[in-house]
Structure formats: structure tokens, C-alpha cells
Amino acid sequence: MSNKKEEAKFEEQLTQLEEIVHKLENGDVALEDAIAEFQNGMKLSESLKKTLDEAEQVLVKAVGKNGEETNFSAE
Template sequence: MAETPVEEMTFEDAIRELEQVVGKLERGDVALDDSIALYERGAALKKRCETKLSEAEEKVAKITVGPDGQAAGTAPLDP
């Protein structure tokens, strides 16, 4: 079965696979060459998750409140 390219994965798919990779590495029953490949895949998955989270944060806006206490619009989320 072919692996899905990391750059095409959703956040949920990437985090799920990353958890599987970490589990395999933690068990320690993987051959050295396979461990290296798993580590590289895990690093790519981690980067994908960070990218998707960053994209989501950029889309989040906070609601601004006017002087009368009513919602007046939105503004970018404070970093």
C-alpha cells in the first residue's frame, strides 16, 4: 500500500499517522533502517501539522466590541 504524500494530508490524517510512527519508534522493535525511515516520515508529518495549525491560526479572528458592548466586527488574532 502506497503512503499518502505528506503535503496532501489533512491535519487529522497527519497527526493520526504521526501518533502511529511515534508508537512504533517507542516500542523499539523496528530495524535500524526502518527506524530511520520512520523518523524521517515523522519529521515530515510534524512539519505538516505545524503548517496546518499555523494556517488555521491565521484564519482565526477575535470579535471586537464597540463602546455600547455590542459586537462591532472582527480583528486579527493577537500573536
């Protein structure tokens, strides 16, 4: 998430996923609609996970003074 557009997209998708979860938890959704909402939620979840995985890959690298990237280790 290197720019504000990507951050906004992530936040929008997260909000959509939260709304879907809320709808499904309430149980006031017809079965066909619940299935469609669930499938949409799974797609959003996969997209959000991909974005977080990409962000993690950026964060686990440290750039030294000479410009070389090295893996960051908590050890």
C-alpha cells in the first residue's frame, strides 16, 4: 500500500466485508442472498489478504545505507 488510492481501496474493501459479515450475523437474509453475500465476502477477503501479504513483504526488508536490501529478522 504505497499510495493513498491503494489505502482507500483497502479501507473500502474492509468496510464492505464488515457490512457483509454484519448482514450474515443478523440472519435476516434470504438463503440465495446469503450465499451471494458469502461468495462476495470471500472474494473481498482474498483481495485484502493479498494486499496485506504484499505490504508484509515490503516491511520485512530493511534497506541499508549502501542501498542493499536485507531481510529483517526479529532475532
